[in-house]
Amino acid sequence: MTQPDNTDEAVIRLFNVSKRFGAKLALSNITLDVHKGEWLYVTGPSGAGKSTLLKLFYLGEKTTSGQVLAFGTNMNRLAPRDVPFLRRRFGIIFQDFKLIPNRNVFENVALVLEARGEPQNMIDKRARNILRHAGMDKRMEAMPTSLSGGEQQRVAVARAIAGQPDVILADEPTGSLDPRSAEIIIGLLSAYHKKGATVMVATHDRDLLARKQGRIIRLEEGRLVAAEPVTGGRA
Template identity: 45%
Template sequence: MIQMYHVTKSYPGGVEALVDITLHVPRGEFVFLTGASGAGKTTLLKLLFCAEPPTRGQILLNGRNAARLRRAAIPLLRRQIGMVFQDFRLLPRRSVFENVALALEVMGLPRREIRRRASEALAWVGLEARQAQPAIRTSGGEQQRTAIARALVNEPYLLLADEPTGNLDPDISLEVMELFKRVNARGTTVLVATHNRDLVTRYPFRTVALEKGRLLA
């Protein structure tokens, strides 16, 4: 599923965000990625989402070498990976429904199919009643669930979430975690980056810890 071998990531200017990371995540696993601010969590997710190339090392996603993909192959690979950003990245004036549907429109699916799939994803996160609302006029928890529905609408085999509960209060954070657990129960591999210790200790999932770009044992 995810295989990283001796992956190093240096940003221009010389910051070594990740150093010699070797990590395997089997299909269907739920993994927490922890570490202090600046430890490299977002960088690791970006590499898996092919938003940044590794400087050295190998990344295999479902056996395919993510570092050697031709530029044209990246959108296709990303479609099979759901990404939830800490700041949601919704289109504020578009409706909840449109934010989810857009992920399907770029694929050129028939209108009816888009409607069916987007509705299904919104029902799944419990947002049917809010779907006509502009995203900006929904609560933080609802925006997060919209972002999750958007990440899931293509039925990805891998869900990456960057600090998904960072801006939410504790009750809502647990709801979001329950959603991720349900996604995982359907067979999707889930990787959640967080520095929320309460969350990590509450669940029995494997925790992978980064410190200054290095993996702790």
């Protein structure tokens, strides 16, 4: 068995992880550590297994074989009732935003805090504050469908960081955005990363990768074909 990087700072560890969908092997024998406070790009062509890899961390998918440890917890042994509490340590961002269409901008962000049972005055205060940082404070009452793609993704980022998660998982966060909107999204993620959060971005956006903002790992046909060494991680 391949040994992962030897560090106590790993927030997520993968040991020989494989994921199969029927006959298709989506991930093959992946061993990887994701360190606390690092910025990690997962790149590779479409269908390489980037999204599947991210899904394993928050139990959007389960491994076919191998072990995933998140914050020291073996995901294979996590009881279903504990899954929501694990997910609260992740902020998840999707290419298609996944905002709730019948809730306005404020409600979409507040949902994360409501789900945790936070008191209403705290929910109001924090959701407004985050939306102000995201530059969406003037559109708090707007419904998601009335927003541009860039605005929707800003709301999605605000929702992801509202619960102050340890790790941000962003699956192609700029994939459907224009360069200016993409710049704003990366700026918001960078600001949260500077507070000490771990950020994992799945992307094949060459402009993003050219920033040399963090470590890059590359997947091809479900295999980890290239991984840069850990160099401190901060942007």
